[in-house]
Amino acid sequence: MMNAQDQALTLRHVTHPEDANHQGTIFGGKILSLIDEAAYLEARKHGLHRWVTILFDRVEFKAPVFTGDVLTVFTKTAATGRSSVTVSVDVEAERYRGGEKVMVTHATVKMVAVDKDGHSVDFRTKPEISDHLHP
Numbered sequence: 061m062m063n064a065q066d067q068a069l070t071l072r073h074v075t076h077p078e079d080a081n082h083q084g085t086i087f088g089g090k091i092l093s094l095i096d097e098a099a100y101l102e103a104r105k106h107g108l109h110r111w112v113t114i115l116f117d118r119v120e121f122k123a124p125v126f127t128g129d130v131l132t133v134f135t136k137t138a139a140t141g142r143s144s145v146t147v148s149v150d151v152e153a154e155r156y157r158g159g160e161k162v163m164v165t166h167a168t169v170k171m172v173a174v175d176k177d178g179h180s181v182d183f184r185t186k187p188e189i190s191d192h193l194h195p
């Protein structure tokens with residue numbers, strides 16, 4: 061649930077005109093991107109692996125987000141497996157005018173730890189993150 065004590069405030073984002081669609085509301089894909097990034101940050105708490113997104117569950121946008129609103133993304137680890145971490149994500153908008161807080165969406169995202177060849181690995185093993193991008 062929103063703002064539950066066991067959720068972490070994982071990221072905040074001030075929405076800008078470049079985040080908006082032609083109708084002036086924030087592009088859904090922008091919010092999905094923030095959800096994905098927040099899920100990565102939550103998974104990363106379980107080890108500094110390469111984490112890839114394997115699954116988004118159904119995402120329903122319950123309220124529009126307007127340019128200038130401040131988005132807050134909350135995360136919680138909902139489940140863990142061998143290589144996967146399932147992250148519960150809530151997104152809240154704080155209105156530019158008035159500061160009212162509005163629930164925007166909830167998503168469940170599954171992240172998998174992979175090795176340099178893209179194969180899933182037990183995330184409890186020692187992370188191996190060096191690659192061409194991170195010598």
Ligand SMILES: CC(C)(COP(=O)(O)OP(=O)(O)OC[C@H]1O[C@@H](n2cnc3c(N)ncnc32)[C@H](O)[C@@H]1OP(=O)(O)O)[C@@H](O)C(=O)NCCC(=O)NCCS
Nearest residue numbers: 112113114115140141142143144145170172174178179180
């Ligand atoms: C993630 C990936 C490596 C998994 O490959 P795989 O052959 O299914 O690997 P595994 O069978 O070992 O499964 C890995 C984990 O994913 C889970 N999983 C696999 N398919 C799943 C599915 N359809 N739904 C939910 N979970 C699934 C497995 O249960 C396992 O979890 P666990 O280890 O915690 O028990 C592969 O699907 C992939 O590379 N996907 C693309 C990821 C990516 O690039 N994402 C960014 C967007 S393009």
